[in-house]
Amino acid sequence: MVQTTRKTARAKGEHAGNGATNGATNGATNGATNGAGAGRVIPTPATPPAPLMVEPPDLSWMDKTTGWGTRALPDLVHGGGLTIDALNIGTYSKVPDHFPYRNRLPRGAYPSPIAGSIGGYYLQDKWEQWADCAGQMYEEGISRRWSTATDVPWETATGLPDDVEIALCQVATELSHQGSIETEVVCSWLQNLSPGYHEVKLFLATNVYDSARMFEGYRKRGMVNGGGMLFESPGRMNRAVMETFSGWTQTVLGLWFLRGALQLTILRYLAAYGPTEADSVLAARMIPDRMRAAAYAVDHIRQAIAARPDQRVAFAMWLTNLELAQAADAKDPVLWEALAVALGGGVKQIDAGMAIVRRLQHDWVQSYIDRARSAGLERGTDLGRPYQAMLAEGATAAT
Amino acid sequence: MAPDLLPDAARDARVETYAHLLEYGRERGYKLDWLTPRETFGTHPEASAGGGLLLQDIDRGVFADAPDWSDNLTGRPRGSLARANAPKVGNYSVRTKGDIWLRNAAQLYEEAVQRQWSSAVDIPWDTLEELPDEIERAECQLATFLTEVEFVAGDVPGKWIAETTPDYYEPRMFLISQIMDEARHLDVFRKRALANGGGLLMQTSNAALAGAAIDSARDFTEMSARLHISGEGLVLSIFRMGERMSYNEAEKAIYRLAASDESRHVAFGVMHLQYLSQAQPERREEIHSYLDEIELGLVIGAGGQNPATRGTPSNAALAILLGGGADSAAIEEGAQIALAVRQRQVKEYVQRVKVAGFGDRFENGRANAALAQYVAA
Structure with a gap:
């Protein structure tokens, strides 16, 4: 039967790479396959030259397994397919507290005694990176994939007063800049996070893709009417996020607690008050992306604290550092003024717009407090005065 | 509209409008330094047929200029306006x-x-x-x-x-x-x-x-x-x-x-x-x-x-x-x-x-x- 199956596949002679040779890859990969006759039967050389001599293979690897007989099943009830978490059965369900290999051994594979270290991958402890939801967030990221090119009704991004359009470009610049920084930061960690916790690495792959989409989606928003990119971020929070190489967990706190809460709140307001349908849709599309990052972050910090309760104080102190950096950025009026003009409807309505911004700031800080509390970090009494003020003023503005 | 820059007359009219808006805002205590149209303002990308708004189509003017050598150390988006007091966070080795x-x-x-x-x-x-x-x-x-x-x-x-x-x-x-x-x-x-x-x-x-x-x-x-x-x-x-x-x-x-x-x-x-x-x-x-x-x-x-x-x-x-x-x-x-x-x-x-x-x-x-x-x- 097997032989028949193989012969049938051969006879079909389908080209496995057909889908790849359209559009942008033309020239490079098409040219690369010239002469190779992709998809047709490759003639077996009658008399191979010396470099092509066949050697009898060593088959000792056939018994090198830690868990033969595994049969992970797709979710046929809810339609979720074969998920990465569904593979964690039997031997492969064991996620060790420490992964001792500093190479790319897939978790559960039979380790080669001579593989050695290839450098990097120095975060080898589970508590330093793990979140139970990582695999689920990865699959969700894939299933919710979308495109700024085709899923946003860009044709509706028209007809705004010039001041509102420019204000949106300023907000877009800020979000684009933050997306770019987030991509850089997460990418710089990938070589240090152990492949033994592949669910986390898979999730982070979707995260850099998401943050890159925030970068390019808001660049497109800035450019769609020519307003372009305006003032860059003030940069203190960018620096604080970049300078978290003391640990991945500190990076998580930097990216997805205070800053992540700000991004999410801005996106929610743009989704609700976006002056055009394109602005609403663009923001609304990004909210689930940001929510997945928040879910991973909260789950990771909660589990890190559970595994290492001694770290709770250190994490809280790190949050204080981040709050100082973010407060320095928050003193800068550019983002708030631009949001006020965009959400209020123009410079002439900036006071009304600033009232909306006060509520936005309140919601941001409250969201941050809630997020930290969910992770096991109380910020109520530790919160600095700028944030206390935003809570108070926002509450007044809301009434 | 083709991705041409605005004619001078149109830009002059806009400058006048902004001056008025800036005055209005600043009288109320706002700075509004950011409220300035860039040189490409009012232009639109030429969309590729059927592909939506694509990354390769959007940039024009200064935003399209990928320099031969980059001095951008703050990680700012290309073409954006630099702040003199922004920290230099980008330790980029690939700048050529x-x-x-x-x-x-x-x-x-x-x-x-x-x-x-x-x-x-x-x-x-x-x-x-x-x-x-x-x-x-x-x-x-x-x-x-x-x-x-x-x-x-x-x-x-x-x-x-x-x-x-x-x-x-x-x-x-x-x-x-x-x-x-x-x-x-x-x-x-x-x-x-x-x-x-x-x-x-x-x-x-x-x-x-x-x-x-x-x-x-x-x-x-x-x-x-x-x-x-x-x-x-x-x-x-x-x-x-x-x-x-x-x-x-x-x-x-x-x-x-x-x-x-x-x-x-x-x-x-x-x-x-x-x-x-x-x-x-x-x-x-x-x-x-x-x-x-x-x-x-x-x-x-x-x-x-x-x-x-x-x-x-x-x-x-x-x-x-x-x-x-x-x-x-x-x-x-x-x-x-x-x-x-x-x-x-x-x-x-x-x-x-x-x-x-x-x-x-x-x-x-x-x-x-x-x-x-x-x-x-």
Whole structure:
């Protein structure tokens, strides 16, 4: 039967790479396959030259397994397919507290005694990176994939007063800049996070893709009417996020607690008050992306604290550092003024717009407090005065 | 509207309007320094037919200008307005355009976005059926190998993205899409290994060593030559042979979809080399030296990223899959086909290098002489 199956596949002679040779890859990969006759039967050389001599293979690897007989099943009830978490059965369900290999051994594979270290991958402890939801967030990221090119009704991004359009470009610049920084930061960690916790690495792959989409989606928003990119971020929070190489967990706190809460709140307001349908849709599309990052972050910090309760104080102190950096950025009026003009409807309505911004700031800080509390970090009494003020003023503005 | 800049008269009228608005706002205590139209204001991108608003279409004026050398150390989006007091957070080592640029990176990125797929639901897992033990073991060994090497192709670009100025955001965006693709690849091959009554098999030590060579590259183009031209090119040749070593529709789908992704990655490497060879001809000899190393790996079969490398479990697994069994006759047949696969890898490598603009090495005696035996056989 097997032989028949193989012969049938051969006879079909389908080209496995057909889908790849359209559009942008033309020239490079098409040219690369010239002469190779992709998809047709490759003639077996009658008399191979010396470099092509066949050697009898060593088959000792056939018994090198830690868990033969595994049969992970797709979710046929809810339609979720074969998920990465569904593979964690039997031997492969064991996620060790420490992964001792500093190479790319897939978790559960039979380790080669001579593989050695290839450098990097120095975060080898589970508590330093793990979140139970990582695999689920990865699959969700894939299933919710979308495109700024085709899923946003860009044709509706028209007809705004010039001041509102420019204000949106300023907000877009800020979000684009933050997306770019987030991509850089997460990418710089990938070589240090152990492949033994592949669910986390898979999730982070979707995260850099998401943050890159925030970068390019808001660049497109800035450019769609020519307003372009305006003032860059003030940069203190960018620096604080970049300078978290003391640990991945500190990076998580930097990216997805205070800053992540700000991004999410801005996106929610743009989704609700976006002056055009394109602005609403663009923001609304990004909210689930940001929510997945928040879910991973909260789950990771909660589990890190559970595994290492001694770290709770250190994490809280790190949050204080981040709050100082973010407060320095928050003193800068550019983002708030631009949001006020965009959400209020123009410079002439900036006071009304600033009232909306006060509520936005309140919601941001409250969201941050809630997020930290969910992770096991109380910020109520530790919160600095700028944030206390935003809570108070926002509450007044809301009434 | 065509992406032309505004006429002077229209811009003057706008300036007057802004002056009025600024005065209004500042009287109320706002600064509004940001409320200034950029030189492209009021222009619109020309949309590509049917493809939506694409990255390659949006930039114009100062925003389209990817400088030959970047002094952007604050990570700001290209063309944005710098702040004098912004901290310099970007310790970018890739700040010279030729070091990473290619002409179609934005197109490759958008194509990647459109061609994303899900290993959970886009593979017909229900078509997996029980296979003879030796076939299942071979499938699982190959899947273990591919899971392992896909970590390389995801993690290493990540490092270089962080090292590259955002003034060259187009190649960065493509590399980000590659990280996403490679995550899906390591995921789908792990799923294959664990979905049909088998399991992960043996780590390929050679792959770890070869991966380290890619990790260790000190220059982006050197890394790209090792990863995109050599490593992924070799794997692409294998994926394109997927029909021949598949035993069910699930495996065919895996190889077909993975090949689609890999072809973009290889295209990136080829197009980057092509750009560099034209923009920085003084680097051609250096690039040739990287190709010398790659070809040595090809002819002695030492490239650890290559599943068809002789003497490795993955090569033996290929022989079993291609021959249809583990008895001596089947292995002999499969090994012969595997050799043909290696010939094909060499032929495709030669063609890629020619497209990249370094084909002179095949005419002036620079290329490894043993390549000719593969091509001629």
